[in-house]
Amino acid sequence: MDSYGQFASVYDRLMEDMPYEQWLQFAESCWQRYGVPETVVDLGCGTGSIAVPLALSGKQVYGIDLSADMLAVARSKWDEHPARSGTVVWLQQDMRDWQLLEPADCVLSFCDCINYLTEEADVEAAFRAAYDGLKSGGLFLFDVHAPSLLRRYADEQPFILDEEDVAYIWTSELDEERCEIEHHLTIFAQERGERFRRFEELHRQRAYDPDWIESALRRAGFEAVDRYADFKLEPAGESSERLFFAAVKR
Helix, strand or coil: CCHHHHHHHHHHHHCCCCCHHHHHHHHHHHHHHHCCCCEEEEECCCCCCCHHHHHHCCCEEEEEECCHHHHHHHHHHHHCCCCCCCEEEEEECECCECCCCCCEEEEEECCCHHHHCCCHHHHHHHHHHHHHCEEEEEEEEEEEECHHHHHHHHHHCCEEEECCCEEEEEEEEEECCCCEEEEEEEEEEECCCCCEEEEEEEEEEECCCHHHHHHHHHHHCCCEEEEEECCECCCCCCCCCEEEEEEECC
16 A cells, blocks of 8 residues: 555544534535535545535535545545435546536635645646636635745644554645745554554645735636635635635636
8 A cells, every 4th residue: 555545544533623614614605605506526525524515415526636545535435324415426636637527616625735736837737627627607716825824834843643543743844935845744553453553644735825826817717716714704814824715717
């Protein structure tokens, strides 16, 4: 099993404190403002913690991720629900170059997935793919880490978790010029009995200037672009650490 496959097996355990409910509530708030979708694409869906609730609410959801291991976990979550009102299709595709047979009403990408694209050309490719995958009037909704948050990670590291069944040591190194951070994780996950397995993870993220992001969205074809922050339909401020963008395809 490759490293990312091992990470997929403990991802939900490590991320159980992530604000998935806030992401879902933020999406609902946006849909009340921009239009309620029937079909939703979840880019970088991971283990399905957002895609599955959306599908259970009755929507047609397409969960797209590059990792087959993460998709396998997502699929098993969905299969655990015998009574399902919506539908979900899991697709192993690249968020920079994905396609569906029909355009969707909404494309969303939460949990700072865009930050994992560490070259401007890749971000622009992802924006063009989202534009192409939307119906006219469709909404592209995503969040990113602000540059200030990456700097805070670098200042406050290392991070340590020590639980009964899982532990990690997490260090970070920031390239200030590119505003790109490398997260190094050494993870210890309990297997059957008292045995633990150790594996290493390296994650890179890059933060982009919000003005550049808006310009890139407009270059991709989006004409209406709004900015919000920290799970609220309010303008971002200097202290905002998680930025949200809502871009409409006219």
